[in-house]
Amino acid sequence: MGELVERVGEQDRVLAVVDRAEAIREGRLHRVATIVRRDSDGRILVHRRPGHASRFPGQLNWMLGGAVGVGESYEAAAARELAEELGVRAAPRLMLKFLCSGVISPYWLGLHEAVVTTPARPDAREVAGHHWVTEPELANLVRREDFVPDAREAYDRHRAAGATPPLHDGVWGWSV
Template identity: 35%
Template sequence: MTDSPDSPSDSPSDSPSPSASPASSAPAATPAPLTGLDADEVLDVVDERDEVVGRAPRGRVYAERLRHRCTFVLPRTADGRYFVHRRTARKLVFPRHYDMFVGGVVGAGETYDRAALREAEEELGMTGLPAPEPLFSFLYRGEQGEWWSSVYRVVCPDEVHPQPAEVEWHAFLTEDELLARIPEWPWVPDGLAAWERLRARG
């Protein structure tokens, strides 16, 4: 499968497994430690009710597994295909895993809505997206820690330019194609948890 969203090879029968795609055949790189601007970004620390109880640099939040806030935005084209991508090896959390959401941490003092739009435009490499539609929130708990997760969806064009530092592969898949890949590929666990909750809501 190529990186072109218009590629006809995006069908379930032609899509390769992660080990068969060109990017995945390279030796897995060790994720870089969180340093520099990423580590210095200040985040709100929140409690189990999602109320702010303090602030800390992102590096400390990750190292000490402090509870914080994240957004999950589900991009889908007007004809119903989902933007699916594989994270780069440099990602500190869940490197080289697949995800059907874009998003990220919410900065200190930033609203979920603002963070959702900012992260979606940054990761898709575009401007002018409509405001993502808020759907629901949940407290994700996993091996890496826990974070309040606000889930959105947005309609996006099928020509995007994802950040090379964030995304090493992408394609637009139909829902059936996406569902077929879930048991086959390694998925970001918090994104998968958000997807399962979304489908359970109907």
């Protein structure tokens, strides 16, 4: 058996413990925690997924994250994923939670944010490259074909909820 997750229902209540691959294959709801990393100027870290990734290889994303483990809270999972993928620690703040339609399979998504001022040490298995962007730059990036579709849905919901604080201007200098 692979990675275990909690299968949840329409109200995000635990129904059973299942294998994540099985939950995805059968379209069973489970939980995913994501985190958006901001710098002290309010810019957002956008990263490119590695070309060898099993899901959305080579695509851009503004969220880091993964499955919520059995007995783990959304916040704890978001903090763990930030540490695993970027090598930094922070206390995430839940911005919104919603039932994501998902390109591969539906799931409950907890979207968190954290301001982190320490340098990233990206795990090459998770992050092929990264750059800081402003909110207007992100608004343009999410419409690109090579942006993770589920991340686009999260961005649209995040904006609709008014969860985005004002940002300062920055420069997009990373070739994508």
